Amino acid sequence: MAKRRGNQTHHQNEDKQQLQQEADHLADERIAEKKVVDKIVYWIIGILVLLVVVIGLLGFNYVHSSLQPYDQHDHKTVVVKVPEGATNKQIGAILAQENIIKSPMIFNYYVKSHNFPAFQTGFYNLKPSMSLAEVTKKLADGGSQTSKYRVLVKEGATVEQVGNAVAKATHFSKKQFLALMKDQTFMRHLAKKYPKLLSSSMAQSGVRYHLEGYLYPATYDYYQGMSLKELVTNMVTKTDLVMQPYYQKIAEKDLTVQKVLTLASLVEREGNTSKDRGKIAGVFFNRIDAGMPLQSDISVMYALNTHKKHLYNKDLAVKSPYNLYKNKGYGPGPFNNPSKDSIQAVVNPTDRDKNYLYFVADLKTGKVYYSQTFDQHTNTNSGIQTRNNDVN
Structure with a gap:
């Protein structure tokens, strides 16, 4: 019995030792795991701290850089327009687009702070x-x-001359301007926007420029960033504004805007005073009613696409729908961009009841003479030439 108890005690001691060894082993493993976890935590904290430092430095550099000039060596002046009602964010976006500032966000924060x-x-x-x-x-x-x-845009300027003015005052070339004048997609866009103004022009075939006569004579602001389409649209918008009071009367007279502006463009160059322009418009309407060609030198020069002091018989015979010596009626369209005064003269012509069919101007005095018959016109013209020759 004593020997059996001794064996049991021995086995119990061995079990205890084994359990203790396992416990110690687990403890060692836990300590090792804790060391690994601690290292990982330290690494994560270190990385996070480093990221915070890096982000802080990058943010500081970004803000500092945004406060500096966009290009300290670029001293060219850029005209920037701040539109009505623009917010600081919108202004910042405009400035960034024009390469004036680097960051619209920093601009907004700077303005607020x-x-x-x-x-x-x-x-x-x-x-x-x-x-x-x-x-x-x-x-x-x-x-x-x-x-x-x-x-x-001067009164009586043609599309070609407006192209010169645009090229002189902006970075757009005359070639770009004239290309836009031929851009049918742009023309249709404008016609949709201003149907009362442009529908009759768009319906007319054989037109050199659909916007001839529709670029109102005025001074237009141009600022950096404005597109050529925006600039031209401003001109057309001004024409529509001027024409608004006349649309109803034009329709009542069974005319079209195209016809009115065509005659107005001739009146613009033929007459110098409001009184004469009204009379000249009356002469043109009388000739149209009588089935006579308008026979304006302005139309011939437009057909020739040149300006001449004197026209010869070969010039008057030029083959062009714009030549109103050969062709009756209004022709395809306007010959230049007329003033409001000339437009009013056509809408409200004067002295039609006097049946004038001819007029001639004394270029030295500026006085315009009107005649009912060709003989009267010839005699008046001869008298003017004789007087001027005597003076010379």
């Missing part, structure tokens, strides 16, 4: 070499109500 009042509508002369502080100061000072660049 410095408590700038709302920036005024207008044109601002800015440079890529300006810092953000200089740009915002310029904006805070207020802009001008007109742009630095202005396109002048």
Whole structure:
């Protein structure tokens, strides 16, 4: 019995030792695992700290860079328009698009943090070499109500001459302008926008330029970033504004805008005063009613696409639908862009009841003489030439 108890005790001791060894082994494993976990945590914390530092440095550099000029070596002036009602975010986007600032977001935060009042509508002369502080100061000072660049469309200017004016005042070439004048997609877009104004022009075949006569004589602001289509649309919009009071009367007279502007373009160049323009318009209507060609030298020069002091018989015989010596009626369309005064003269012609069919101007005195018959016209013209020769 004693021997059996001794064996049991021995086995129990061995079991205890084995359990202790297993416990120690588990403890060692836990310690090892904890060390690994601790290392991973330290690494994660280190990476996160590093990321925070890097992001902080990048953010600082981004903000610092955004405060600097877009290009400190670029001193060219860019005219920027701040539209009415534009927010700081919208203004920032415009400035970034024009390469004046680097970040619209930083611009917005900078303006808010410095408590700038709302920036005024207008044109601002800015440079890529300006810092953000200089740009915002310029904006805070207020802009001008007109742009630095202005396109002048003179009364009686043709599309070709308007192209010269556009090329002179903007970075667009005359070739680009004339190409737009032939862009039928653009023409249809404008006709859809202004149907009362342009429907009769678009319906007319054989037209050299559908916008001849529709680019109203005025001065137009041009600013950096404005497209050529926007500039031309402004001209057409102005014409529509001028024509608004006449649309109903034109329809009542069974005329079209194309016919009115065609006669107005002739009246523009043939007469110098409102009184004469009204009478000349009356002469043109009388000739049309009588089935006579208008016989205007302006039409021949347009057909020839040139300007001459003197026209010869071969010039008067030029084959062109615009030659109103050979062709009766109004022709395809306007010969230039007339003024409001000439448009009014056509809508309200004068002295039609006097049945004048001819007129001639004394180029030295500017006086215009009107006749009912060709003989009267010939005698008047001869008298003018004789008087002028005597003076010479």
